[in-house]
Amino acid sequence: MPETASDSSLIEFRGVAYGPSGGPVLLHDLNLAVRPGETLVLLGRSGSGKTTTLKLVNRLLEPTSGQVLVFGRSTLAWDPIRLRRAIGYVIQEVGLFSHFTVAQNVGLVPRLESWPPARIQERVDELLRLVGLEPALASRYPRELSGGQRQRVGVARALAGDPPILLMDEPFGALDPMTRAELQREFRGLQQRLAKTVVFVTHDLREALFLATRIGLLEGGRLAGVYTPAEFLRSSHPLVRRYLAAFHAGGWPAADEDTP
Numbered sequence: 001m002p003e004t005a006s007d008s009s010l011i012e013f014r015g016v017a018y019g020p021s022g023g024p025v026l027l028h029d030l031n032l033a034v035r036p037g038e039t040l041v042l043l044g045r046s047g048s049g050k051t052t053t054l055k056l057v058n059r060l061l062e063p064t065s066g067q068v069l070v071f072g073r074s075t076l077a078w079d080p081i082r083l084r085r086a087i088g089y090v091i092q093e094v095g096l097f098s099h100f101t102v103a104q105n106v107g108l109v110p111r112l113e114s115w116p117p118a119r120i121q122e123r124v125d126e127l128l129r130l131v132g133l134e135p136a137l138a139s140r141y142p143r144e145l146s147g148g149q150r151q152r153v154g155v156a157r158a159l160a161g162d163p164p165i166l167l168m169d170e171p172f173g174a175l176d177p178m179t180r181a182e183l184q185r186e187f188r189g190l191q192q193r194l195a196k197t198v199v200f201v202t203h204d205l206r207e208a209l210f211l212a213t214r215i216g217l218l219e220g221g222r223l224a225g226v227y228t229p230a231e232f233l234r235s236s237h238p239l240v241r242r243y244l245a246a247f248h249a250g251g252w253p254a255a256d257e258d259t260p
């Protein structure tokens with residue numbers, strides 16, 4: 001293992017650029033260290049590179065240059081399967097398997113790891129309770145659930161193998177505001193108990209301020225800054241000010257317009 005991250009980070013981007021071969025550069029010179037137990041929120045508008053950044057962590061994508069280190073080791077030096085078992089992933093649009101029941105979806109990683117059936121069932125029950133779902137839902141199929149319930153199943157599935165790292169890509173998108181607020185509150189409570197290292201993607205400033213230990217602001221494939229929520233609110237960075245102005249106006253920041 002030639003590369004070692006600083007002791008205080010579980011995930012580290014070192015000078016990372018990414019672009020598909022023959023395509024445009026989607027991420028530019030990303031330097032970012034995620035600390036154990038923190039919830040780092042990647043905030044940015046659609047197309048800013050949030051999902052691309054997450055996929056570099058579990059090696060669904062490989063950097064064009066630079067390195068992504070997980071537990072101090074380049075993702076390229078990891079066996080991809082082992083790497084992904086250490087990382088729970090809640091994908092954008094949930095991504096449950098439609099032909100699997102809730103129990104089969106949640107129990108996927110334990111099954112792949114050949115846990116005995118009784119232990120898998122216990123774990124599934126425990127996880128459903130953890131995310132606020134009735135164990136009676138275990139035998140349903142995803143199409144028989146509401147959107148909010150599906151999102152909870154997605155979170156339960158990502159937690160199933162007790163991975164130290166969670167990647168969450170707009171896990172509470174496409175929900176009504178009240179359900180969304182409820183899931184955000186529950187997730188925050190859960191996070192206080194489980195203390196996972198989380199990279200959480202959103203384009204919602206309110207969600208970012210509520211959940212983040214730190215906020216990494218992405219714009220056009222570049223990291224514009226990393227802030228605690230308090231620092232974000234005080235920052236004079238023009239992009240941050242645009243976010244805050246749009247937030248107060250209830251709209252979305254215009255592309256090239258600066259607030260005074």
Ligand SMILES: Nc1ncnc2c1ncn2[C@@H]1O[C@H](COP(=O)(O)OP(=O)(O)OP(=O)(O)O)[C@@H](O)[C@H]1O
Nearest residue numbers: 020023026044045046047048049050051052053203
């Ligand atoms: N394989 C690809 N080839 C070319 N461009 C791509 C490819 N994959 C993604 N992109 C582009 O890269 C940019 C970043 O995409 P990404 O999915 O990371 O954005 P995002 O911040 O997650 O957006 P959203 O909030 O809409 O999910 C977008 O402009 C997208 O169109």
Ligand SMILES: [Mg+2]
Nearest residue numbers: 050051052092
């Ligand atoms: Mg995305």
